[in-house]
Amino acid sequence: MRLVVETLSGERGGETIFAGVSFALGAGEALLVTGPNGAGKTTLMRVIAGLLPAATGTIRFEGGGEAFPDVASALHFLGPVNAMKAALTVRENLEFWQSLAGPRHFQVCDAMDLVDLRRTADLPFGYLSTGQKRRIAIARLYLNYRPLWLLDEPTSGLDADSTAALAHFMREHLGDGGMIVASTHLPLGLDDAQTLEMGG
Amino acid sequence: MIALFLRDVKLGLRAGGGALVGILFFLAVIAVVPFGVGPDLNLLARIGPAILWIGALLAGLLGLDRLFQADREDGALDVLLVHAPGFNLALAVLVKCLAHWTAAILPLVVASPLLGLFMNMTPQGIGATALTLLVGTPAIAFIGAVGAAVAVALPRGGLLVSVVILPLVIPVLIFGVSAAYAAVNDPDPFLPPFLILAALTLFFAVIGPAAAALALHHGSD
Amino acid sequence: MNENVATGWSITALANPTRFISIADKVIPWLGGLAALAIAVALWMGFNAPEDYQQGVTVRIMYIHVPFAWLAMFGYSMMAASALGTLVWRHPLADVSVKAAAPIGAAFTLLALVTGSIWGKPMWGTWWVWDARLTSVFVLFLMYLGLIALNRALDDPSRAAKASAVLALIGFVNIPIIKFSVDWWNTLHQPAAVFRMDGPTIHASLLWPLMISALGFTLLFLTLHLMAMRTEILRRRVTAMRRLAARRADKG
Numbered sequence: 001m002r003l004v005v006e007t008l009s010g011e012r013g014g015e016t017i018f019a020g021v022s023f024a025l026g027a028g029e030a031l032l033v034t035g036p037n038g039a040g041k042t043t044l045m046r047v048i049a050g051l052l053p054a055a056t057g058t059i060r061f062e063g064g065g066e067a068f069p070d071v072a073s074a075l076h077f078l079g080p081v082n083a084m085k086a087a088l089t090v091r092e093n094l095e096f097w098q099s100l101a102g103p104r105h106f107q108v109c110d111a112m113d114l115v116d117l118r119r120t121a122d123l124p125f126g127y128l129s130t131g132q133k134r135r136i137a138i139a140r141l142y143l144n145y146r147p148l149w150l151l152d153e154p155t156s157g158l159d160a161d162s163t164a165a166l167a168h169f170m171r172e173h174l175g176d177g178g179m180i181v182a183s184t185h186l187p188l189g190l191d192d193a194q195t196l197e198m199g200g
Numbered sequence: 201m202i203a204l205f206l207r208d209v210k211l212g213l214r215a216g217g218g219a220l221v222g223i224l225f226f227l228a229v230i231a232v233v234p235f236g237v238g239p240d241l242n243l244l245a246r247i248g249p250a251i252l253w254i255g256a257l258l259a260g261l262l263g264l265d266r267l268f269q270a271d272r273e274d275g276a277l278d279v280l281l282v283h284a285p286g287f288n289l290a291l292a293v294l295v296k297c298l299a300h301w302t303a304a305i306l307p308l309v310v311a312s313p314l315l316g317l318f319m320n321m322t323p324q325g326i327g328a329t330a331l332t333l334l335v336g337t338p339a340i341a342f343i344g345a346v347g348a349a350v351a352v353a354l355p356r357g358g359l360l361v362s363v364v365i366l367p368l369v370i371p372v373l374i375f376g377v378s379a380a381y382a383a384v385n386d387p388d389p390f391l392p393p394f395l396i397l398a399a400l401t402l403f404f405a406v407i408g409p410a411a412a413a414l415a416l417h418h419g420s421d
Numbered sequence: 422m423n424e425n426v427a428t429g430w431s432i433t434a435l436a437n438p439t440r441f442i443s444i445a446d447k448v449i450p451w452l453g454g455l456a457a458l459a460i461a462v463a464l465w466m467g468f469n470a471p472e473d474y475q476q477g478v479t480v481r482i483m484y485i486h487v488p489f490a491w492l493a494m495f496g497y498s499m500m501a502a503s504a505l506g507t508l509v510w511r512h513p514l515a516d517v518s519v520k521a522a523a524p525i526g527a528a529f530t531l532l533a534l535v536t537g538s539i540w541g542k543p544m545w546g547t548w549w550v551w552d553a554r555l556t557s558v559f560v561l562f563l564m565y566l567g568l569i570a571l572n573r574a575l576d577d578p579s580r581a582a583k584a585s586a587v588l589a590l591i592g593f594v595n596i597p598i599i600k601f602s603v604d605w606w607n608t609l610h611q612p613a614a615v616f617r618m619d620g621p622t623i624h625a626s627l628l629w630p631l632m633i634s635a636l637g638f639t640l641l642f643l644t645l646h647l648m649a650m651r652t653e654i655l656r657r658r659v660t661a662m663r664r665l666a667a668r669r670a671d672k673g
């Protein structure tokens with residue numbers, strides 16, 4: 001499985017934010033998108049996710065077989081916010097996303113075990129701390145298997161411990177042959193990752 | 201899809217949801233009318249169906265601006281859009297509209313016969329009005345979804361949604377009220393306006409979510 | 422805490438939620454029993470009281486309608502007094518009392534409206550008229566519902582407490598104004614019959630069951646109010662414990 005991005009450019013409101021971005025990512029590889037605020041990290045992530053149209057260039061997902069014929073079906077997107085409802089319990093939130101994203105990979109309980117938060121299952125999501133919320137958001141990615149994780153600012157608002165936990169989950173996903181594209185301005189603890197430096 | 205429906209209904213009814221406020225608004229609007237036009241029971245009976253329809257319309261518009269905005273703020277809308285292949289966005293919008301209708305507007309329809317009593321309406325008029333509301337109000341949610349989708353990125357889109365939507369729901373109001381009146385005033389036929397009302401709802405059930413899905417797809421930034 | 426001492430020993434003791442719950446546990450069965458007894462006696466007396474020569478048997482609905490209407494007002498007064506307790510004395514249970522009283526008051530107001538409606542149908546020939554008395558009770562009902570909605574919308578109890586206390590007090594100030602304005606607007610309901618300067622105009626054989634019924638339903642209101650307060654305190658404890666559970670989920 002390969003994610004191939006060629007001469008991609010993106011614009012917002014008619015203004016070109018970035019241009020000429022090319023990279024290729026194989027199984028087990030990660031790409032860190034770095035750069036100052038306003039460099040277009042988020043725009044790039046959203047273009048890859050299909051939330052914004054690309055001005056020029058192509059994004060292909062190769063070798064996904066029948067299960068993952070295109071980019072959209074192969075990716076999990078995690079934005080700066082967690083996509084969970086504060087009023088619903090953790091379990092209700094996770095069960096909802098699992099039912100929407102296609103075939104199951106992990107049971108809801110097992111996914112909560114993976115992020116070590118099984119005991120919060122019946123608490124409203126709003127009661128959790130920032131780090132716990134982020135880990136539950138990661139647990140969502142385990143519910144349905146998608147090889148490509150698109151993580152936009154995954155460490156925003158996290159302390160050192162939670163960041164380390166996050167890096168651990170990311171390394172495990174890579175070890176399973178997954179791919180990660182993450183935008184960040186902090187080192188994530190992924191040693192052998194490619195880096196894409198966006199100009200300011 | 202059932203999960204989406206259940207989640208939205210649950211969120212609407214749970215603490216902080218707008219369902220209770222919608223009913224209260226409906227009650228308050230209906231209660232204010234007699235103060236304005238005077239307590240003449242004959243007059244109230246005559247304008248009753250129209251007042252109930254206008255009240256339901258305004259109350260139905262109340263929570264609409266949050267239909268997609270809440271999901272946008274917590275990132276759920278992005279994830280919904282990403283999962284769009286194999287997950288038809290227009291269908292999702294339709295389901296969200298139905299959930300909004302169930303949680304916020306259906307209670308108004310259920311409460312309308314009681315308010316009909318306040319308006320001194322005849323049992324037949326009450327029944328006809330409740331029936332037209334039941335059939336007609338989903339159209340408000342479907343049209344409202346378009347306004348909500350267009351205004352999703354605006355910080356204070358609530359008022360704008362109402363302004364954009366109100367002219368579009370006028371046909372629904374016309375046929376709803378005329379069907380309700382036709383049930384009371386004998387020579388007028390009840391069925392034709394009622395069937396047109398049902399047709400409008402079905403028509404907007406297709407057009408509304410499709411347009412809203414289009415707007416959401418292009419409006420994401 | 423000086424203010425609490427000044428307002429008396431019992432209030433200070435009740436300020437402790439645990440003490441309150443243990444006292445409430447003891448009081449509620451007695452209060453409830455007394456309420457049931459009084460209501461049973463009142464209903465029995467009511468059905469044995471002479472019929473009204475004009476209204477016939479329908480007059481008997483008075484024995485529940487009048488207490489409901491009186492409790493609708495009593496409930497709001499109690500809420501306003503508790504609201505004062507929240508804002509002025511910062512009594513920790515006052516906002517629990519406001520929150521607990523609102524649904525009960527709303528229920529009694531609704532019952533007053535419904536029984537009045539049932540009484541009105543044979544008397545006036547219609548379920549509802551926009552008469553001064555009826556209208557002001559209906560507005561009172563809307564105000565109760567508004568308070569309940571506000572309480573539900575605000576998650577944080579301390580913020581909800583201040584906001585609903587302010588709203589309850591404004592409503593209390595507004596009730597007389599609404600009452601007088603709709604009095605001037607229109608009237609059909611009969612004038613007050615029991616509490617008058619020149620003594621009751623109602624015959625003693627009707628008055629006694631009415632008074633006992635009012636007493637019984639007032640006791641019922643107090644019982645329900647205590648139970649609702651106890652429930653609310655426990656609910657807050659559950660919330661606090663769940664937050665604690667979320668914090669502890671990481672450790673161990």
